[in-house]
Amino acid sequence: MPRHIVCLTFDFDVVSIPIARGQTTPTALSRGEFGLVGADRLLDLLAARGLPATWFIPGHTLESFPAPCARIHAAGHEIGHHGWTHRQPAALSPAEEEQELLRANLAIEAVTGQKARGYRSPAWNISAATLDLLITHGFSYDSSMMGHDYLPYFARRGDQAPLLDPFVFGAPTDLLEMPISWSLDDYPHFEYGVTQAGILPGLSAAGGVLQNWIDDFDYMAETHDWGVITYTFHPFVIGRGHRMKILARLLDHLSAKGAIFMTMEAAAAEARTHLTGPTSDA
Ligand SMILES: [Zn+2]
16 A cells, blocks of 8 residues: 655744844844744644644744744644754854754753654754764754655765765664755745845746646655655745645645655654664664
8 A cells, every 4th residue: 555655844943044144134034023924824724634744943933932832832743953043054063063952952842841853954954963963862863865855764974075086875874864855845936035145036936836846746656655755844935825825735636645644753753664774673
């Protein structure tokens, strides 16, 4: 019996992104503030359909906006780790990374009663130290890499990528990777932005993006008996009216095709039974 699993994930960044980028003018902050509006709409939508989701929440959001975070937990959704600030781990020292892990885990524990089982890097760029830190601090899975689209895999430690010699894979760890993709993330499709690094055009027509997201699920259903597809949404992005409407249409399609909606923690646990690796019997 095929099982096509869908993880709906929401990165609840609110104002942590502009603050991490030094964009603290009132307009820049208000752009993130809209995430509070979007989160309410999304929680209503998920409740109306009875769907579980995973919310990756920075410690900054948990400490700044405790009420919506409590609502997320009360609704039965998983809360995953998303740093304390929204600085990418690759830009931090290992000691700073560990401080972020510990501080945000305390904030998560204050809401849920337990530390996070899963981690997603802010800005999707982990460092050479991140995996070891996640293992040391008891995480079950990471969701920050892009090595597959439908099959979770065991994250590797110590890949070697010299400029003038061949690439060498490192050894797999017991940390499960729940892969992501920019194409399955609402942010680059929709968000317009100008930075010193360049212009992110965004503002794509929603119908075209919906078709991409539908086709990625359908391809999994056509080519895999078992697989997981992970969609990444940001409340301040997907929460706009025309985007809420395509999200509802996406959920209609997935439901009609027999998708199995799971939290990422539950999907990761099931994935371990499907994989060969360090603890495939775990
Ligand atoms: Zn984020």
